[in-house]
Amino acid sequence: MEFLDFFYFISGIQTLIITLIFFFYKSKKIKVNRYLGLFFLTLLIEIIIHFIYQNTNLKSVYLNPLKFNFLTTVLLLFYVVKISDLKLKKRILYLIPAVIEFLFFSIIYIIVLIDDTIISDQSIKNIFTTITYFSVGFNIFISIKTIRIINLHRKFLPQFYTNTKNKSLNWITVFCSFCIFYNTGIFIKILLFPWNKQIMLFLFIINILILYYISIASIIQINIINYVKIKALPQNTKQTKSEDMELILAFEQVEKFMKEEQLYLNSNISLTMFSKTVNISKSLISKSLKEKGYDNFNGYVNTYRIEGVKKLLLNESYKKYSIVAISKEVGFNSRASFYKNFKDRVGISPSDYINQN
Template sequence: MKPFEIFFIVLLSIGAFQGIIYGIILWYNNGTNKVANRFLATILFFFSYRLIVEILKLFGIGFYDFFYHILLEYNWIYGALIYFFIKACVTPNFKLNIKNDWIHFLPVIIEFIWSNFIKSQNFYWDGTRESLSWLGYWGYVVWMLYPTQYIISVGLIIFYINKSNKLLIQSNSETFQLIIKNIRWIKLVLKFMKIYSVLVIFVVLIDFLFFEYAFNRSYHYPLFAGMALLTYWLGIQGFNKKDKVIIKTKTVLEPKEKELLSALAHKIEQIMINSKYYKNPDLSLSLLSKELGEKSYLITKCLNLVIGKKFNDYINEYRINELKELLKDPKNENYTLLSLAFEAGFNSKASFNRAVKKLTGKSPSALKSN
């Protein structure tokens, strides 16, 4: 065995081993995303299985022997599993409905039956074309001598990734809302899967058009090295994010209450814009409630459900915008950033730094340089 093949076996073994370990952890995790984690675990199991099959082939196991009829590919299941992983992530209390959802697994059922049929032709083949039926012969040619399996597999993956992306866009409703920062990794997973799928088609077609695809396994090296790396990365991502809350329930307001809180939101905005009430460094929720003649809990409810912000963040946004306006004024060129921050309503350097970092993602000094 060549040194390169030994390295390749080690790489695939690491990917397969990690996929199985992370898969088991995710499968038995009973946290918030239990169902989604199990779909992700299943993806990892199928990836690991495929890597193990390739390792066995490098050792000469699975070429027209007993294992040749057992070690099937299952390439056409990945797309459906990706889709149901996303669906379970964004659907509260999701359950797989076999009656309605079985159609998504039809491709892998067809692949299983067809693959067994093609491999069974070895029992009849005596080296001549006449020993096989028309369907057996041409089925073997299309299945084994052309990259049919990979083209259909990639087509299914891309189709289901596009379907999954639509789910992420359409999942917000009157009662549920996606937590954007907690689905970034899921979008990254879909992006990487799509890129990998396009690369697979590219590599396989290059091999088919310019080399001996049916008798040359060189395309397997980049294809399955990529799968090993993807399996390893996907396992780490799934493990690190397994308990992240992806979707939250919205509070549905009655029409009267919604009208009341919307009117209160208008009052709050008016006092901030017209009176610049946020410039008061001692401003608090209780002080604002006294000024408006409203109960504190109603203001909090209004900020959370109508305006969609916490009290401190809401006030500090006004202060930061005020500071930006002060910085634009040439008259203030000789003043320090901190003195202008105090002028905008901040009452300490620490609270100013925290607010700017949280709400803009930048350092306070970046405000001045901008």
């Protein structure tokens, strides 16, 4: 184990350096990188406490309140959420388990400082076994949630960047997958093989490898800009399915391109052409539009065109143009189609609209 402790020590030095970098290096995304700084700080503190306990074997060190079983993965989740521009409702709830853990061990720590014989070794084992069960389930849940958000981030990344190389947060997906595997291993070990030293050694090696991997991967990402503007997602997963989230995000991208690029002005715009432009499948676009009450893609486009016509009809600069000419200006290529759509959506003819305004 001394050989492994040496590598653990080297990982600690590496973690210290990376923690300082994330806190003090003025990167292009310094604010969001501070979540990674806090993430590595929790790892660093645990490594330091590990070595202090190895050299002192004091019960008070072992039971200190600076434990982050319920915080480390949450900080990584917050980093991914920030990168993805999500708004987690009731964010404080994700921190409550960590607060409870800190308060609980603070009480235990004070008791041990007063008299370290009050709490028996067996009681300590039972405490840590119980906390480990809860933390394993919690960390697996947070890791799965983080992976789901990363998948959404990856899906919409091409809408914001032509070159998506190294922007997709795959390194965090790998880490979260390792985290799920590691915590599952911890659960199996406690449940079936509580005293098996080979399993303990294997999990210890996995822990060191995970720490080394995420240290290198995170520092590579420090200056890579990979924000995407995904608005708040519904957080009630009992009522909102992942496919509903996908429809919401798809419609947001459709709206973004239609408004910013004014693609409705192109009289030849079609669902196929639009799908290639926004890099979203035709079926997903159609489903997202129907979810918002539109009959089809053409109906959605014509809604924008009619709004454009209404503005131009009342614009003094366009008084010299005929109504049909104005309709062509916003993308209509058929007089009949224009008059029908205008009457259906406004309720009156273009002439009556001008007279009434």
